[in-house]
Amino acid sequence: MRRSPVWSPEQYGTYADERARPFRDLVDRIGATDVRSVVDLGCGPGALTATLRDIWPEATIRGIDSSPQMLEAAAQYADDHLSFELGDVREWSGDDLDVIVTNATLQWVPEQLDLLPGFVRALRPGGWLAIQIPGNGDAPSHAILRELANKPPYAEYAKDASLRPDVPGPADYIEALSALGCRVDAWETTYFHVLAGDNAVLEWVKGTGARPVLQSLPDDVRPAFEAEYGARLAEAYPQKPYGTVLPFRRIFAVAHKER
Template identity: 60%
Template sequence: MPTWDPEQYVRFADHRDRPFHDLVARVGAGREEVEAVVDLGCGPGTLTASLLPRWPHARVVGVDSSAEMIGRARDLVRDRGTDRLSFLHQDLRDWIAGADSSAYDVIVTNATLQWVPDHLDLLPDLVDLLRPGGWFAVQIPGNHDAPLHALLREVARTEPYAEHAAAASDRFSLPGPGDYLTALSALGCSVDAWETTYYQVLQGEDPVYEWISGTGARPVLQALPDDLRPRFVAEYQERLRAAYPAQPFGTVLPFRRVFAVARRGAVEHGSHPAPEGTRDR
């Protein structure tokens, strides 16, 4: 995994935060009944903290594998002075393996599972961590074929960059809403799955590059030696400017996102085999 820059990540906070709020809005857990919430892939923690007033009696835990992000999140805890909010520096797969069954009322993972290969295989364990009637909510980007990613792969696979960056540009295929609907329904959950394309209007110079340099381009940029990185960035920015031309009102970045919200039912999910073809993605 790349190292992360919390300051770069939050530059476009309004756009990055909106899918989280749209996701959580579909979680039907009542304000008074929720006692334990976890946010897997919590980043700098601001969105995790926004769950405190939503469920005023809950303890809320954020988990992230980035030391930089967790450092920023723990500063937030000190600023807020609450014992209901805490953060763990841990890979989410390790956290899932060590967590207690039926311990959580709500599990949220926002813009995180796209980094985990075959993450549909984690769904049975995640559902097992929910109490009966508990809620699981996931959102991932669905734009891996969009120009900003296609151009990143294209430049990374040309010389003189390829020997350093080609492997870092590879991306595995990601589930769509139908995949989540099928897999979570097979685990005994009731499921609401959908997708949305946000037409984000970005401001500033080379805003699409600034956007992706804080997220999807980081593995490629960090794989490049220092002497090649400026040249790579210049070529990539030129292609992005052509693909996303500036308009008088800003630069439009269409961004598809995939959502699923599932509620664990009374049926024991272990009696439902995973649907054919979902566990080998």
């Protein structure tokens, strides 16, 4: 049986500024005013959720995440206007919300388009839904991961953990959210992050995309996998004097519920 990975706020926080940029670009396209209630679905360690207080200082903001480890890290940001709670995005429901943000979360949910009607219903008339997901499933970082996870001796443990659902593109979001009575702004961006440090792409993916695979491996198998994976990544993403370039495609959709 495939187990949910235990997420590490510390590892995820590596290259925090680069991870934050898509969140800022997403939220910048939300045109909400007089905001009273905000939910961040898949809030992670809470640092980005906390920045929403600066945008909507009068709002009540809730961060929801399925990882106890992430929520433990997020607790440091809680105050009278900002709270965090354990929850699964697939089971969540709400009502009378002004803004729903879900950043780098829905890529893990195969049925994510089926969740959109519930998200839109949770918005008050005139509310906003903002979604960002990685769209880099064909990148070398992921292709190499799948290849290694599907060969001996790793496949016995990691084959299922390497499976990732197909993700919608901007046009899919436009079609699905328009059918729910929303005006939709959808786009994609490829960031070219310049990462510092040795084997920087390995350190990046250990906090996110590669984590389920790495955690599926027994302790006596994992070091060999990580060494082989790291060597392949270093070849695919060579380190330069100025850093390592990681092209990273991301997909965005911002929907405004009609009044």
